Amino acid sequence: MNLEGPARDAAAGQADASFAELTARRRGLVRRYLYQHQRVMDAVVALRYALLVAPTVVDAAMSYK
Helix, strand or coil, X not given: CCCCCCCCCCCHHHHHHHHHXXXXXXXXXXXXXXXXXXXXXXXXXXXXXXXXXXXXXXXXXXXXX
């Protein structure tokens, strides 16, 4: 029979910190830069979206004439 109380887990703050460290180590140079500079990442996403949509916009404009 177990007379001791239930085992206690590590505090949530400590567990979160260790996962954050592991995630930060796995990021490469570019991903780490974009994570730290969020506005640059927003610009990259917007530019990629514009480049993907551009052919559709051009095709629609040419067929409208």
